[in-house]
Amino acid sequence: MKMSKRTALLGGVTLTLGLGLGAAMAQETVKVVGVIEMSGAGATAGTNYKNGAQMAVDEINAKGGILGKKIDFVVYDTQTNPGNTRAAVQRGVDEGAFAIFGPVFSGPISASMQIAQKAGVPQIVGGEAAGLTKQGVTTIFRTSLNQADAMPKLAEYFKNDVKANSVAVVWVNNDFGKGGRDAIIPELQKRGIKIAADIATESAQADFAADAIKVKSSNADAVFVYLNEEESARFLRAIKQQGYDKPIVGETTLLGAKVIELAGDAAEGAKGHVGLSVDAPNPLFAEFGKKFQAKFNYKSDHNGIKGYSGMYMLKHVAEKTGKLDKEAWLKYAHGAIIRTKDEPGILIDSKFDANGDVDRESFLAEVKKGQQVITGTLPPVNKF
Amino acid sequence: MDQFVQLILAGLATGAIYALAAIGFTLVWQTSQTINFAQGEFVMLPAILVLAAVKFLHAPLPVAVLMAVGGFLLLFGFGFKQYIVNPMARHGILPLAIATMALSILMKESAKDGFSAEAQQFPSLVPEGAIQLFGATLSLRDIAIFVVAVVAIVGLQLFVTRTKTGRMMQATAQNPTVARILGISTEKMILLTFLINAGLAILASFLISPVYLAKFSNGEVIGTAAFIAAIVGGFNQVRGALAGGFIVGLVDNLAAAYVSSAYRAAVPLVLLVLVILFKPEGLLGSKEERTV
Amino acid sequence: MTRHPVFSRIDANLATLLIGAVILWFAPAGLKSYGLYVISLWLVMSIAAMGLNLTLGYAGLKSLAQAAFLGIGAYTTALITAKGGIIGPGWSWPLAFVVSGAITFFAGVILGFPALRVKFHYLAFVTLSFATVMFLIFRNEQWLTGGVYGFSNIPRPSVMGSKLDNDLAFFRFVLVVTVLLSLAMWWMLRSPWGRAFTALRENPLRAASLGINLRAYTLLAFAIGSAYGGFAGALYAPLVEFIDPAPFAISASFVLLLTVVVGGQGYFLGPFLGAAFSYVLPEVLRATGGLYLLIYAALVLILLLITPQGIIGIVEKMRENRRQKAAQEQRNASKVMLEA
């Protein structure tokens, strides 16, 4: 037993040392801590977000960094677990991060945003759930449209373009999917469209046969699919197997490059609204897409764009304030309008409001011959 | 009504995959008291290995398949038994089960870091297309999955009951001590079951990856389903595992459609708990004797 | 009378616990919030693992539902303490703590009933099903639990009128609760109950023939083990200040199982070592970048291959070797005595 007592003490000491270090080594760099889903349910989205951000960091550092200081970008995996996320954000704050980059999934964001706020550290996230920017947190910034802004656009689309009187809604039962479902259903009903089926699916679900059959037998005029990437592809394949021939409508993910690649023919004809896309009629997106493909050997989805443009937003605001001061950064960022002519890395003109929501143009698209084809451009919610 | 038929047919195709995984699980349990929590990852990995061989070694697809099959049998048939099960077997069921849990993380993370975090297409051996049956649409792929799985299982059953090696294997599973006295090389027989388990996993992997897509995290769902199917079948019966796989596949699909999609995952479990409480030896299993 | 090794071992457990508590009280003075969070989490998960160690390690009942009990405790605490609390901020947390323990205790009793009928992997399955159902309830019943959006702004407890918003103060609060719960567990395990639990694991039929009420002790082992999960949940909620269903999923129950086995099942200090391995080591390894989970899994495998009895097993193996040597000498001596 003496042994185990000694072992326990030793363990305690090692632990204390291990956790206590880290903050001491402040150098002439800008520390940005990525708190990102590198494993667990959010691994795919997280990897894209991280790769996009990493590419931006490499470019920025190659050109001399932010205000002459290189970006020191470290990434801590959250395992898509809120507790771990909280720990990682806390760790970033303790290590003196200038900004926290991530996470992408909304649950972990909810779990951790108070920590960043308490420390006054800007947090640039990939989450789309409507609630995030409604809780008075002053340090959070989105890199993509809020569901609450995207869904009315989509409901209009169902009414005017698809001309559906009834819609089956298929959503993934996490905060992202539930948030989308809760946002779209009232918008559809407001426009007199009936909800023919309301189908929850699991995240990381593999077998979508039962859900596809249910959609088909609901006899709705169209189906709205709000799932993560792979699940979207699996669903498209499953519903195609059922010989489904009515419009399949989605939001951003459904029309993403990854889904089209994975679903193959089954993605043909899918349509809907897209926030960010490498296929948008915009030379900057196309150029980003090419660079990303060259660097990582696969096609980026919208999360890659979010990570990339988010990092440039960080840089741009810091340079505008002329100093590395978090308070000044936050002050400028709230209400900032960033145009591509000033900062090409932002990829698309964007306005950040007082809550941290972003407003920008978005697109209507359709999958034709294995490609996402942009069929229309929608203006920002509030013109700027 | 055709919705019902449709659900049944889809459930059978899914169930066939679960059955393949559950049979391997049961075989390994029978011969070496290994609860393999990495069973799902066993089904995930072969497809990834094929894709990795194509991507990194630029091997043509048939060569890549051969390499993946050989490598997997060696690592997760022979190696798994030799280097994980053998040293730990005598320390009881739980440490070994936990070790397989660690193995599952290891396999998952290796696939993710070594290959890709993203889902990948996997070539299908069966053409796209569908036929009409009882007013329901049935894809050729589902039919193929079902047929291949059933042929494999029937073949295995014939092997076990009709050949000398098969009977020796069964004897080893049922009573290793007696088998040893009868002069059967139980070591070899146990190895054989591990190889068969790996082989069934490869088959399942190649069958479902075109549908589910090849991804490092695919094992989670399949592993749990195989575990449940094995228990439903009584844990110690190949026939039971077969039935268990189909039952889980069917109940899951019907539950999703008729009960509640949000509580879908619970329905088969709750039903099975009731079964266990009233028939503790599983649906087809035999009572484990109580020794005084 | 001579000193018995077993009795002195229990005393050593107590000594380690108390010395460890004193060190931990002062050690983290230099730690920042992150470090304090990690060691607080370590203690909280040690409590949950301690409960599972009772059910699994001492009484031999395979349970895969410990994370579900953690969740029941966490949600109960969140509901009772949020928004100023039901009975004011000062007493809400103690009430939540007691209620969390009570609910999980009774849930444990109910879940223990199948344990009387089915053993082994069926029991694991029944508990697995329970854990799945609980997870789905946490996720789907949004009106109660906040569903997938989670439950935010869970307050830290107050002690004597001051709220423990300071991370060091909260850590010390967690430490005190952990020590009290550990002492209670230590006392129980060295009481006749502890022996009865061990008997239940080693040979239930023989235990019954010695008048040991299998039904009562099985239910107690399950219920008390579950209640420790609930107690841990009552600390987890204010520690993270936000809960959603993810940390209470099946996979989390598996991690707790791994914690108990890696630490050393059936040893009093096992859960503390196991929890350090499961919850602190990954944080330390995170610095190694993307491969840390790979390294972690490999470490678990290697550790189990070396010592299937868990980390404490290494120490125990050495002690056992020494004892065997001594016993051999005694046996030789006794032979002479009996034959004489």
Place this chain on the structure above:
Amino acid sequence: MNAHVNLPASGPVLKVDGLKKHFGGIKAVDGVSFEVFEGEILGIIGPNGCGKSTLFNCILGQLQPTEGAVTLDGEAITGLFPAELNRRGVSRTFQLLQVFPNLTVRENLILAGQEHQGSMLSRLLGPKDAGLTAEAEKMIGFFNLGHLADSKAGGLSYGQQKLLDAAMAFMAGPRLVLLDEPAGGVNLTMLASLKERLEAINKEQGATFVVIEHNMDFVMSLCSRVVVMAEGKVLAIGTPAEIRANPAVIEAYLGH
């Protein structure tokens, strides 16, 4: 030692009346009746498969009898659970080794007595030895296990475990002890000491014993009366001398 055959005036401690246990068509125990009186040592013998063990398991609640009654001091105990029987003063030893290998000898003994002390709550809140250390030490001394008191039971030799098993049966001061082949596998020197210990404790505690045994010499010298079973039925009951002289018994044992 087999002198006190004069039966006491009080009723029997244990009464087995028309006990039957059928497994499907097999009549393992088929209408067995006998009585055991205060302080006596009753032996049960018979060829393998005659139903001795099944009979034991029925009396001890391990099996539910198909028919018949068992009474302890005039109270029906048929089909009670083993733990309940034990708390009423019926204890037993096992044919195969059944000690708790990871507990020490002393802990095994305390465990064997603790459930007879106080209530559940007092066992939790009271002293860790449940006040049984002295009792355990006495038993350890009595069975010559003193030097092994702190060794784990799993590390003991076969004979030592057999002694411990027997000692555990006596910890709670039982009214009736059923010993299942106490001499099985025990070497000769150890056997003499075992027999002597059993006789001594029978006298000292005033407990009543029922012994199943194959070893004829052991049974005949230890027991005051012997029940001979064959094919699930009682063939004969009597003193060892009567049994030795019984032609039916001789027939059963030697006739084929």
